[in-house]
Amino acid sequence: EDQVTQSPEALRLQEGESSSLNCSYTVSGLRGLFWYRQDPGKGPEFLFTLYSAGEEKEKERLKATLTKKESFLHITAPKPEDSATYLCAGEGNTGFQKLVFGTGTRLLVSP
Amino acid sequence: EPEVTQTPSHQVTQMGQEVILRCVPISNHLYFYWYRQILGQKVEFLVSFYNNEISEKSEIFDDQFSVERPDGSNFTLKIRSTKLEDSAMYFCASSESSPLHFGNGTRLTVT
Numbered sequence: 271e272d273q274v275t276q277s278p279e280a281l282r283l284q285e286g287e288s289s290s291l292n293c294s295y296t297v298s299g300l301r302g303l304f305w306y307r308q309d310p311g312k313g314p315e316f317l318f319t320l321y322s323a324g325e326e327k328e329k330e331r332l333k334a335t336l337t338k339k340e341s342f343l344h345i346t347a348p349k350p351e352d353s354a355t356y357l358c359a360g361e362g363n364t365g366f367q368k369l370v371f372g373t374g375t376r377l378l379v380s381p
Numbered sequence: 382e383p384e385v386t387q388t389p390s391h392q393v394t395q396m397g398q399e400v401i402l403r404c405v406p407i408s409n410h411l412y413f414y415w416y417r418q419i420l421g422q423k424v425e426f427l428v429s430f431y432n433n434e435i436s437e438k439s440e441i442f443d444d445q446f447s448v449e450r451p452d453g454s455n456f457t458l459k460i461r462s463t464k465l466e467d468s469a470m471y472f473c474a475s476s477e478s479s480p481l482h483f484g485n486g487t488r489l490t491v492t
Contacts, residue, residue, distance in 0.1 A: 304480060364437075365436070372423065
């Protein structure tokens with residue numbers, strides 16, 4: 271059974287304090303590893319797709335990387351507006367865009 | 382920027398009643414999905430829909446659930462006889478191919 275596990279469950283950072291979120295996956299025939307941001311009361315907002323080990327993508331203070339077993343979301347010099355829950359999801363060979371989500375990491379960035 | 386819209390934002394219903402959750406996907410998208418998130422749990426796949434038929438469905442999507450695209454713009458999820466355990470956030474999503482774009486959800490509360 272496909273599985274995605276995220277750690278830590280919650281992370282508290284000071285503004286400017288860089289860190290990384292982890293996503294471990296066991297997904298058969300991985301077609302894509304997705305990162306989404308979710309604000310309270312809202313739906314997931316797409317950030318990145320990674321397709322193969324070694325791939326990296328960046329957007330502002332965020333960088334996502336992928337290995338054969340894990341993905342990391344690196345947050346450099348975070349700001350309070352980066353506070354959100356970050357969701358990782360894998361798409362395997364069981365169905366087109368049939369995503370398996372992790373439980374997310376709740377990030378709080380204090381000024 | 383085009384977005385997926387869902388109505389209502391919150392629906393309260395009594396056990397055994399039928400509910401219809403409505404979604405307007407992004408206009409040029411061809412693939413439509415429902416996901417749900419029980420409070421404190423993972424976002425989980427329910428069903429995907431393409432070319433006016435169900436492409437994939439999860440074990441959760443049993444006979445009490447149905448989906449329909451009644452016209453060129455709406456996509457609905459019907460739950461025929463609601464149970465307490467159907468209480469969750471229901472997210473509609475659409476895509477041209479990848480990635481998925483999610484709406485802000487309908488919070489369904491079954492009492």
